[in-house]
Amino acid sequence: MTSVQLVEVGPRDGLQNEQILLSIDDKVELISRSVDAGVRRVEAVSFVNPKRVPQMAGAEEVMAQVPRVDGVSYIGLVLNRRGLDRALTAAVDEVNAVVVATEEFSRRNQGCSVDEGIAAAIDVVHDAREAGLRTTVTIAVSFGCPFSGEVAPEWIGEIIARLTDGAAPDEIALADTIGVGVPAQVRTLADLAAAHAPGIPQRWHFHNTRNTGYANALTALECGAGALDASIGGFGGCPFAPAATGNIASEDLLYALDRSNVTTGVDMYGLIEAAEWLGRSLEKSVPALLGRAGGFPDAR
Amino acid sequence: MTSVQLVEVGPRDGLQNEQILLSIDDKVELISRSVDAGVRRVEAVSFVNPKRVPQMAGAEEVMAQVPRVDGVSYIGLVLNRRGLDRALTAAVDEVNAVVVATEEFSRRNQGCSVDEGIAAAIDVVHDAREAGLRTTVTIAVSFGCPFSGEVAPEWIGEIIARLTDGAAPDEIALADTIGVGVPAQVRTLADLAAAHAPGIPQRWHFHNTRNTGYANALTALECGAGALDASIGGFGGCPFAPAATGNIASEDLLYALDRSNVTTGVDMYGLIEAAEWLGRSLEKSVPALLGRAGGFPDAR
Incomplete structure (x- = not known):
């Protein structure tokens, strides 16, 4: 493995999940900064209520202003036909449906x-594909649920099989929505996904709520991940998941990838600057560590 | 791998590295709390200037008051003969020499x-063994140095070989003193250590300065680690290493180990309580995440 998206x-x-609402201009700036740093896939908007x-x-105003750069793909989160209609009008490049x-x-x-x-996800994938969009289905709480606790990996395997049979999305994303997962679970789910959705690229979504997120991401990479989700500065969470703070931070993930000779095409220092800007905009300190610690030291 | 120390x-x-100096009683309480939670090896004191x-x-007063429990081994950091003499007087069970x-x-x-x-480390190991103590040598900045940057793994291999030839310590510890390492380095160093110190158990010491510490620890475990260092609450650092904040936290490491079915005999909730107590004593918020996030959720 020498590269990952x-x-x-x-x-x-x-x-x-942030309380301070960013303006359209600020959201566009966040997206532009990530693209300027070399990111080529951005989950830019969500067509939820x-x-x-x-x-x-x-979301429509954001998409009207984002830089349309060759090779950059914008993803919109879509839960149903109404969201897909908005996504098509807003001209996203990809949709991400959630189960x-x-x-x-x-x-x-x-x-x-x-x-x-x-x-609903199968319908969204069918309709989006017909409209020419790339499609992902994310399976949320694949590693554990705040309400029901353990989630049997075999059940995730069955959901993957049903999605594959029903719609064969271009990508399946496995999400540790509340940040409870460990690498052993990643390996189990990667094997199940490969068995039930052969040939469909795997994308992974980790939160660092319990300090396992980066280990999980690096394990997913070993298991052949095509793409890893991360968030500038490590901001983020789910409004309906108690204590689900903290996506893994893009710059911290990038440090680990860079030092492991895994290429992404993304500039870590550009992300660190974007995180500092975002922290000021949200009036919060940046959860990510790289901005504070600095990169690998040069010889003096 | 089903267990680790x-x-x-x-x-x-x-x-x-903490500014607020704890009393002898508080240091003894910290050690006692870790033993009460099930820890069986504690690096309790340092015989430095x-x-x-x-x-x-x-250090001597601390060692005079720690609970002497069957199966619990107390380690003292020792840099030279003078430190070893103090360690012997204080009746530690093990010494940890540092290169x-x-x-x-x-x-x-x-x-x-x-x-x-x-x-010096070879001398300490010889003399300590003669006195009946268990011996470890820790190799600091094995993953990178704040002054000279990259550290060639082959050089670490040579140091390991020289220590093995010169003294064959009971354990070799590889330390990422400034928190720059990644799992790929762990694998390389584990292989080198196994080659140059065959049969000598490996211990690992990680800081989470750049969010790679837990991934490194879990990788070391995969590579056959006998012991993993961690610090209650994730406090810690090196007074001479800029920005070397944050040992990996014992309770956060334990969460990952417990969820991976790796047994340690240690109770995570006991460590979380100890971390909260320590945070109050140091007048600092606890860096570890488990105390805030809580353990894996029960089904409701």
Whole structure:
């Protein structure tokens, strides 16, 4: 393994739980800074109900202003046909549909059962593909659930199989939504995904809530991950998941990847600057460590 | 791999960089709390010059009061014959001698060249073994140096070979003193250590300065680590290493180990309580995440 895609999810997952609402211009600046640093896939917007997630309001205005750079792909989170229609109007390049793996969390987060969520994701993938968009399905709480605790990996395998049979998305993303996972689980889920969705690239989404996120990401890479989600500065969380603070930080992940000779095409120092800017905008200190610690020391 | 030793280094590395000086009673309480939680090896004291590291003063008084529990082994850091004499008087169970792998850091930290440091460590191991103590040699800045940058793994291999030939310590510890390492380096160094010190157990010491510490620890475990250092609450650092904040936290490491079915005999919740107590004593917030996030959620 010598390269991996870094998917910058700061503009979506990084922001959605923040109390200070960023302006459209600030959201566009965050996205532009990530692109300037070399990121080529950005989860830029979410087409959810802005009454439920106020930070995600104005997705259309954001997409109207983002830099359209050759090779850069913008992802919009989409939960249903109505969201997909908005995504098509806003001209995103990819959609990310979400299936929540447990009943209680699915009802709270998506307002539907798991079965209904799977069916909705299959519909979104079909319709998005017909419209020419690249498609991902993310399986949330794949590593554990705040309401039901343990999540059997075999159940995640079954969801993967049903998604593959029903729609064969271009990518399957496994999400540790509340930051409880460990590398042993990553290996188990990677094997199950390879078995139930052969040939479909794997993307992984980790939170560092319990200091396992970076170990999980590096393990996913060993298991052949095509893409890793991370958020500038390590901001982020889920408004419906208690204590689900902290996506893994893009710059901290990049440090580990750079030092492991894994190429991403992304400049760590550009991300560190973007994180400092974002921290000022959100009036919060930056959770990521690289901005404070600095990169690997040069010889003096 | 189904078990590993957790070496609690909070009383030594965790404290030595803190500005608020703990009383002897508080140091004894920290050690007692870790033993009560099930820790069976504690790096309890350092026999260095208290003028250089004021927090380490009173090592003899600390050792006079620690609970002498069957199966619990107390380690004292020792740099030279004078330190060893103090360690013997204080009746520690083990000594940990330190070789710094780079010249500038060695001169600043130990006041001697690397060659002199290796010779001193060999002498300490010989004399300590003769006195009936278990011996470890830690190789500091094995993953990178704040002054000279990259550290060739082959050079670490040579130091290991010279220590093995000269004294064959009971354990060799590889330390990422400034928190720059990544798992790929762990694998390289583990292979070199196995080649140059066959049969000698490996112990690892990680800082989480750049969010790679837990990934490194779990990788070391995969490579057959016998022992992992960690510090209650994730306090700690090196007074002579700029920005070397943060040992990996014992409770956060334990979360990952517990969830990976690796047994340690240590109770995570006991460590979380100890970390909260220590944070109050040091008037600092606890760097570790488990106390804030809580353990893996129960089904509701």
